[in-house]
Amino acid sequence: MALRFASLGSGSKGNGTLVASGDHCLLVDCGFTIKETERRMARLGLSPADLSAILVTHEHSDHLSGVAPLARKYKLPVYLTPGTLRARDIGKLPTVHLIEGHRPFAVADIQVTPVAVPHDAREAAQFVFRHCGASLGLLTDLGTVTPHVEEQFGGCDALVLEANHDPRMLAQGPYPPSLKRRVGGAYGHLSNQQAAGFLQRVGCEGLQHLVVAHISEKNNTVELAREALASAAEQVASCIFACQQQGFGWLDIEKKS
Numbered sequence: 001m002a003l004r005f006a007s008l009g010s011g012s013k014g015n016g017t018l019v020a021s022g023d024h025c026l027l028v029d030c031g032f033t034i035k036e037t038e039r040r041m042a043r044l045g046l047s048p049a050d051l052s053a054i055l056v057t058h059e060h061s062d063h064l065s066g067v068a069p070l071a072r073k074y075k076l077p078v079y080l081t082p083g084t085l086r087a088r089d090i091g092k093l094p095t096v097h098l099i100e101g102h103r104p105f106a107v108a109d110i111q112v113t114p115v116a117v118p119h120d121a122r123e124a125a126q127f128v129f130r131h132c133g134a135s136l137g138l139l140t141d142l143g144t145v146t147p148h149v150e151e152q153f154g155g156c157d158a159l160v161l162e163a164n165h166d167p168r169m170l171a172q173g174p175y176p177p178s179l180k181r182r183v184g185g186a187y188g189h190l191s192n193q194q195a196a197g198f199l200q201r202v203g204c205e206g207l208q209h210l211v212v213a214h215i216s217e218k219n220n221t222v223e224l225a226r227e228a229l230a231s232a233a234e235q236v237a238s239c240i241f242a243c244q245q246q247g248f249g250w251l252d253i254e255k256k257s
């Protein structure tokens with residue numbers, strides 16, 4: 001096993017993804033209270049004291065609300081872009097590492113490549129993680145798949161990919177018109193069909209794991225996402241659907257032979 005990953009929960013009510021090498025573990029985003037984070041990490045056999053750092057993708061509260069309290073309690077360094085840091089009052093952080101938009105960096109023994117994505121946030125970044133010849137892409141919270149995104153995330157060994165909404169459910173659903181336009185717009189979230197189109201273009205034969213994530217509880221169902229992504233799912237070794245309450249359990253990525 002080169003890299004492994006798991007989720008504390010995935011969706012608009014809170015996100016948190018664990019990315020671990022043999023010796024180090026990072027938490028990407030934290031949209032949960034301290035207590036809830038401790039409880040969800042315990043489910044995965046860890047405590048926040050085991051973390052080396054927290055990385056933040058952007059300032060929306062489902063990704064950020066728990067970051068500062070957790071960082072303060074466990075004295076964890078936080079990595080984020082200057083735009084995310086300044087977008088709102090995050091609260092006091094013990095140690096801040098500013099990420100430069102396109103420049104790869106390392107946290108402990110894990111290499112991290114930030115990738116700018118179109119999302120209605122000040123300076124959103126998603127990430128590709130590499131360790132010992134294996135790579136994991138985390139790609140949620142974007143309204144459009146750009147050529148840059150395709151280039152950076154195509155060829156990953158494992159992928160956590162947003163399939164946020166079904167366009168018809170979004171159109172007929174409970175959100176006010178302005179929010180419907182935001183979610184479905186170029187700076188909102190990927191639909192099931194956009195996620196499927198992305199996988200079709202970059203190819204997914206080499207994927208060890210495809211995790212479908214950030215699935216809306218109001219504007220989507222696992223069944224609709226599964227249907228839209230059926231042909232991709234057939235090509236990958238494992239395809240799972242992350243949920244808000246359980247996230248998903250540990251998945252191992254083997255080094256490419």
Ligand SMILES: [Zn+2]
Pocket residue numbers: 011012015060062063141214
């Ligand atoms: Zn989100």
Ligand SMILES: [Zn+2]
Pocket residue numbers: 058060119121141
């Ligand atoms: Zn967001």
